[in-house]
Amino acid sequence: MVKDYEISDLPIEIIHHVMFFLPVTDAIHISVLSKRFNHAWRTFQVMEFDQVLFFMKNKGTANQSQASVYGGKFIQKAMLMRFSNYMDDFLRRREPDIFPKKFKLRTLCVPNIDRYIDFALEKRVQDMEVNYAFLGTPLPIHSSIFVAKSIRVLKLTGLDLGLQDLILSDSLIEELSLNDCCVPETIRVLSEKLLLLKLANCMKLRDIEIDAPNLQSFTYDGGCEPCEINVGALESLKSLSLKNTLITDSWIEENVLKFISLQNLSINGCRNLKKVKIAHGKLKNFEFVDFGNKVELELKLITPSLVSFFYTGILPLHTVITSTQFKARLSLTQISATIEWFLALRHLLVPFNHCKVLTLEFKKQVVFPEELKDKWIAPMFGLKHLRVEVNSCSVSYRDLVAFLLQLSPHPNTLSIVQSFYYRDVVERVIKFKYVKKVAEEDSSCCKHLPVKCWRHYLTNIIMENFEDTDDKESLVMFFKDNMKMLDEKLIISHIH
Numbered sequence: 001m002v003k004d005y006e007i008s009d010l011p012i013e014i015i016h017h018v019m020f021f022l023p024v025t026d027a028i029h030i031s032v033l034s035k036r037f038n039h040a041w042r043t044f045q046v047m048e049f050d051q052v053l054f055f056m057k058n059k060g061t062a063n064q065s066q067a068s069v070y071g072g073k074f075i076q077k078a079m080l081m082r083f084s085n086y087m088d089d090f091l092r093r094r095e096p097d098i099f100p101k102k103f104k105l106r107t108l109c110v111p112n113i114d115r116y117i118d119f120a121l122e123k124r125v126q127d128m129e130v131n132y133a134f135l136g137t138p139l140p141i142h143s144s145i146f147v148a149k150s151i152r153v154l155k156l157t158g159l160d161l162g163l164q165d166l167i168l169s170d171s172l173i174e175e176l177s178l179n180d181c182c183v184p185e186t187i188r189v190l191s192e193k194l195l196l197l198k199l200a201n202c203m204k205l206r207d208i209e210i211d212a213p214n215l216q217s218f219t220y221d222g223g224c225e226p227c228e229i230n231v232g233a234l235e236s237l238k239s240l241s242l243k244n245t246l247i248t249d250s251w252i253e254e255n256v257l258k259f260i261s262l263q264n265l266s267i268n269g270c271r272n273l274k275k276v277k278i279a280h281g282k283l284k285n286f287e288f289v290d291f292g293n294k295v296e297l298e299l300k301l302i303t304p305s306l307v308s309f310f311y312t313g314i315l316p317l318h319t320v321i322t323s324t325q326f327k328a329r330l331s332l333t334q335i336s337a338t339i340e341w342f343l344a345l346r347h348l349l350v351p352f353n354h355c356k357v358l359t360l361e362f363k364k365q366v367v368f369p370e371e372l373k374d375k376w377i378a379p380m381f382g383l384k385h386l387r388v389e390v391n392s393c394s395v396s397y398r399d400l401v402a403f404l405l406q407l408s409p410h411p412n413t414l415s416i417v418q419s420f421y422y423r424d425v426v427e428r429v430i431k432f433k434y435v436k437k438v439a440e441e442d443s444s445c446c447k448h449l450p451v452k453c454w455r456h457y458l459t460n461i462i463m464e465n466f467e468d469t470d471d472k473e474s475l476v477m478f479f480k481d482n483m484k485m486l487d488e489k490l491i492i493s494h495i496h
Helices: 002-008 013-019 024-031 035-042 051-058 064-070 072-093 112-124 247-254 339-352 398-407 472-481
Strands: 046-050 102-107 127-132 153-157 166-168 175-179 186-189 196-200 207-210 217-221 228-231 239-243 264-268 275-279 285-289 295-300 308-313 317-321 329-331 355-362 383-391 413-420 425-436 458-464 491-496
Touching: 024 112, 035 112, 046 072, 051 072, 051 102, 072 112, 102 112, 102 317, 247 275, 295 308, 308 317, 317 339, 329 339, 383 398, 398 413, 458 472
Parallel strands: 046 102, 102 127, 127 153, 153 175, 166 186, 175 196, 186 207, 196 217, 207 228, 217 239, 239 264, 264 285, 275 295, 285 308, 295 317, 308 329, 329 355, 355 383, 383 413, 458 491
Antiparallel strands: 413 425, 425 458
């Protein structure tokens, strides 16, 4: 009892802070422990209702005899009624003079949803999130959300806004997110207050006009539907994400130049793009996801500040990247054993010769073809750190390392990450040490190349986390058999 008294004697602000990090159901349970806890709950600044969670916690409480007579429809109707009663009881018990900061509703079906939204607006709520988990038809609402003077953050999902037009001009909204909503054909954003805008899978939307000088983040997912995107200078924009939209090469080149503060750019599934040119002095992070364009894709990045490059897609891809201080990740969704595929891979990798770290992701084991070895010129003599991620339960480390050394002949480290669903991800690392002197010439190795490969300089290898691999010894023999330093002894160390 002493312990309970001490907790309930805490300042009301601290109790509110604790409640903020609790699920709503747990906060309700706490509210019945004492009058002070009950007062804290009735004055809590967050109103959160999750119908899905409510159903999961109460699915076994329906009257079983009635359920056997009426079946699932009775249970569904009874649960809807219980949830509505729960919300009504919660709102009725609140202190009338307390104005909550946040209202969050996740619902499958709630009668009179406008009544709850209007209640939140009357209480001058600042942060509103309404999520309707619909199965095809958005839920109509008829409230005046967009003209409310108190709203700062507005996130709506699965709703039919019932608007003829949507113009944000005098609004005080700072963050606006519309997902899977039925909206007007035209959305105009002319607000100086808006900082974040997200529009994803908005039905009927055909035209977007944005002139928001303080906007910092814009995310758009068009669902591959046609939509004109007209933007102003957006001088404060730092993050831009475009997905499944029909923008063109010229749109990218012309508009990115106007976003003088842009640091993060993500382009995903935009099928009309063929030759993408981006020139930007401040861009740091670039992501491009290609879901199988019918034409060869070209990416030209004149981005001296680039620190991260991420590509997911297929070959062939032609890239030009001016930066040399970036980390790159290439996730190739299609792998072939043909000579043409390996030549296309070599062409892809040349621009990554001087990046800091390159990560390659493959869906299966890759084995370098024997018939290419005499004609092959490695694409990345300057790359020092190469990582590969293989989503396969069966990997020959000897074949994989031999392939990686064909790509990067002088690495300081090779890292192999093998991941599959029933085992933890393990990263195995090989560290290389070389000498500078030139070894005895070998007529069958690097005969016509100005720079010799790793075989001629290797003196020391450190292998980490290879103790549980079946072909560890085979990998060790691979290094020893390929060593060209005849007057030196190869040292192989193991770290567990």
